[in-house]
Each structure stands twice: as structure tokens, then as C-alpha cells.
Amino acid sequence: MVGVTVAVVQFGGSNCDRDAVRALEHLGVEAERVWHEDGLPADTEGIVLPGGFSYGDYLRAGAMAARAPVMTEVREAAADGVPVIGVCNGAQIGAESGLVPGAFTTNASARFQCEPVRLRVERADTPWTAAYDEGDVIEVPIAHGEGRFEIGEDAHADLVADDRVLFRYCDADGNVTDAANPNGSTDNVAGVIGERETVAVLMPHPERATLPDLGRSTDGAGILKAFA
Amino acid sequence: MTAYTATVTVRLKRGVLDPEAETTQQALERLGFELSDLRSADRFEVDLDAADADEAADRADEMAERLLANPTIHDYDVAVAER
Numbered sequence: 001m002v003g004v005t006v007a008v009v010q011f012g013g014s015n016c017d018r019d020a021v022r023a024l025e026h027l028g029v030e031a032e033r034v035w036h037e038d039g040l041p042a043d044t045e046g047i048v049l050p051g052g053f054s055y056g057d058y059l060r061a062g063a064m065a066a067r068a069p070v071m072t073e074v075r076e077a078a079a080d081g082v083p084v085i086g087v088c089n090g091a092q093i094g095a096e097s098g099l100v101p102g103a104f105t106t107n108a109s110a111r112f113q114c115e116p117v118r119l120r121v122e123r124a125d126t127p128w129t130a131a132y133d134e135g136d137v138i139e140v141p142i143a144h145g146e147g148r149f150e151i152g153e154d155a156h157a158d159l160v161a162d163d164r165v166l167f168r169y170c171d172a173d174g175n176v177t178d179a180a181n182p183n184g185s186t187d188n189v190a191g192v193i194g195e196r197e198t199v200a201v202l203m204p205h206p207e208r209a210t211l212p213d214l215g216r217s218t219d220g221a222g223i224l225k226a227f228a
Numbered sequence: 229m230t231a232y233t234a235t236v237t238v239r240l241k242r243g244v245l246d247p248e249a250e251t252t253q254q255a256l257e258r259l260g261f262e263l264s265d266l267r268s269a270d271r272f273e274v275d276l277d278a279a280d281a282d283e284a285a286d287r288a289d290e291m292a293e294r295l296l297a298n299p300t301i302h303d304y305d306v307a308v309a310e311r
Contacts, residue, residue, distance in 0.1 A: 060298060067295060096298065103300040110247035150244060150301050184245060 006031040006046035006227050009074065011065045016051035016087065016207060023207035023220075024048075029227045036070040046083045046227045047074055049090030051143070051205060061104065061146040062092030071097045083127055083198045083226055088144055091191070091201035100194045100201050101159060102151035104144075108184025112145040116217065117182050117204060119190050120170040123163060126197040131222030137174045138219035140204040142182060147203040149185035149192075156186060166200055167191035229277040231311045234288030238297045238304045239269035272296055275311060284308045 006024055010017045010033045017033045024031035031048070034041060055064035065071070071093070078084045078099060086094035092104045107113055116139050124134040132138065151159060159165060168188040171180040176188045183203075191202025206220025240246050246268065253266040274291065278284035288306045297304040 059295070063295065063298070095300075101300075103298050105244075105301055106247045108245055108247055110251045148245070152300060155300070184247075 005029065005043070006048060007034040007040050007044045008032065008048040008050055009034055009036055009040075009070060010050070011036050011052070011054035011068065013054040013056055014050050014052035014089070016089075016205065019205075020048045020050045020087070020207045023210035023224055024227060026211055027221060027224055027228050029224070031227075036065070036068050039070055040073045040077060044077060044082065047077060047085070049074070049084070049086035049093050049201075050207075051088030051090060054089055054093065057146070060092075060096065062089060062094075062096040065089075065093045066096035075099065078194065078196065078199045081196065081198055084194075084200075085128065085223070085226070086201035087205055087207065088142075088147075088203055091203050092146065094194075094199075094201040099199055100192050101155050101164075102149055102186075102189070102192065104146055104203065105148050105150050106146050107144070107148050107182075112143075113147075113182055114141070114143040115182065116141045117190070118170050118172060118180065119167040119204060120174050120176060122165045122168055123193075126166065126193060126200065127226035128166060128193075128200045128223050131225050135174060137170060137172065138222070139217040140206055140209045140220045141215075142204045143208075144183070144203055147183045147185070149187075149189040149203075151186055151189075159189075159192065160187070164193050165189055165191075166193050167202055167204070229279060231275070231277055232281065232284040232308050233311045234274045234276060234284050235307045235309070236272040236274060236288050236292050236296050236304055237269050237307075238272070238292065238302050239267065240301055241303050244301050270296075281308045281310075
């Protein structure tokens with residue numbers, strides 16, 4: 001594992017790990033998949049918890065992976081300031097493991113939803129959003145059945161007061177509306193940061209909106225540039 | 229040590245949307261059943277040996293806290309019976 005800088009942690013059932021590596025390499029970032037049982041390489045300078053269906057979403061999406069031993073290492077690295085991002089299932093794992101507050105649960109539609117969505121950048125002063133301006137609208141796809149952000153009233157008030165909402169679902173003009181909320185998330189929350197700005201999770205897939213050949217948007221590249 | 233079964237019931241907190249229960253209710257109504265509401269819950273039956281019922285309940289409670297339930301969205305209760 002010589003030369004690994006960004007570790008893309010692969011659990012049984014992860015399926016966006018290769019996509020994340022490809023997207024990062026496109027941005028000039030050295031990245032490698034790391035099987036969770038092997039632990040984090042010593043020279044890990046960044047961590048991606050990729051999307052997928054780890055452990056078949058048993059119990060709750062992300063619940064099993066969040067209790068895997070590697071997550072203790074991830075939490076320690078996060079506390080030390082190593083950048084950590086959780087995408088989709090990685091966001092669910094991050095919430096289940098306490099890296100961020102709240103929970104991601106069944107979409108209000110009760111359906112799996114795979115579609116492009118628009119996100120309003122709520123903070124531009126984090127490593128994940130330094131490529132944008134606050135209020136920018138970016139297009140990134142979602143692909144999830146359990147992406148509805150839930151958080152208790154008090155915890156939500158704290159989240160907002162502490163300015164830890166990173167992205168909200170919005171319309172093309174940046175308006176945060178019910179119609180633009182794909183999954184019934186509380187307060188249209190699509191992504192949040194942890195206790196440190198270097199830790200973030202989001203349900204949309206920036207790695208699917210990075211490679212120019214893949215589709216209609218490369219807006220997600222700015223998020224992954226945090227590792228560059 | 230006594231053999232116990234601890235039954236842990238995990239349900240969504242009141243007020244938390246339950247799309248699966250709503251869909252299930254709609255399916256029942258399509259079948260012609262009349263009902264006012266439907267709630268779903270997960271039930272875990274944990275067989276364990278403990279010195280007494282309180283210890284068995286405490287251990288099951290910790291299992292719920294740390295894995296079986298997600299305190300952000302769930303309430304749970306524990307019932308212990310000798311097995």
C-alpha cells in the first residue's frame with residue numbers, strides 16, 4: 001500500500017468504490033481501495049466512505065459497516081483532522097457511526113430514487129466547498145432508497161445554529177422548496193459536516209458528476225477537490 | 229446463571245414518517261380492509277444467560293442503545309422472560 005494518500009474504504013456490498021477512485025485520479029489525487037479488514041494504511045491522508053449497499057443494508061443502511069473495526073480508525077483519523085467524506089451509503093455509515101449528527105432513513109416516497117438533483121452550497125468555507133461560492137447551485141445525482149435526513153428538533157436547531165448544513169436540495173434558482181426535496185429530508189438537508197469541517201457526508205454522488213465523459217454534470221468535482 | 233430471552237422492540241419515534249408502514253396500510257386497504265392507522269416495529273429476541281432478570285435487561289438495553297436502535301429516530305423497549 002505504498003503511496004496511498006486517499007483510502008477509499010471498501011466494505012462487502014460497497015459498489016461506488018471504483019467510481020470514487022476513478023474520479024479522484026481524474027483530479028490528480030492518488031487514491032486506492034482499501035478492504036476494511038486490512039485497516040487504514042499508515043500514510044492515509046484522506047478517507048472516502050463510498051456508496052453501495054454495505055452488508056445488504058441489514059438492520060438499517062450503514063448500521064453494520066458503522067460498527068466494523070475500521071470505523072474506529074476512521075473516527076480517530078477524523079478527530080486528528082484527516083479529511084473524511086461519506087457519500088450515499090458512506091453518509092449513512094457516517095451518521096450511524098456518529099461522525100455527523102442525524103440519521104438517513106427511508107425516502108418519503110418509499111421508493112429507490114435515481115435522478116439528478118440540485119444542491120445549494122450553504123457554506124463555501126469548508127475544504128469540500130472551497131471550489132464554490134455560497135449560494136451556488138450545483139447538479140449532482142442521487143441514487144438511494146434511504147436518504148431522508150432525520151434529526152430531532154433540538155439537534156436540528158443546533159445543526160443550523162452551528163452552521164453545519166453543507167448542502168440543501170433546491171430548485172434551479174437555488175430556492176429551497178418542498179418540490180425540490182427529493183426524499184422528504186428535514187429542512188432539505190442533503191449534506192452536513194461533522195464536528196470538524198474536515199468531515200462531511202452527503203447523499204448525492206459527487207464521484208458520478210466529476211468525469212466529463214459520464215454525463216451532463218461535472219459539478220461534483222469541486223467537492224472531491226478537497227483532497228487535491 | 230439463568231437462561232433468559234430478552235425481547236427488544238424497536239419502533240420509530242412518534243412523529244417520524246414511516247413510508248413503509250404507509251405503503252403497507254395502503255396495500256391492506258386495497259385488499260378491502262378498513263383500518264385507521266398502522267405502525268410497524270422490529271422485534272429482536274435475544275437468548276442470553278444472566279445472573280438475574282435485571283442484568284439480562286441491562287445487557288439487552290445496551291444492545292439496543294449501541295446497535296439495534298438508532299436513538300435519533302427510534303424508541304425501544306426491553307422485556308425479559310426466563311427461557
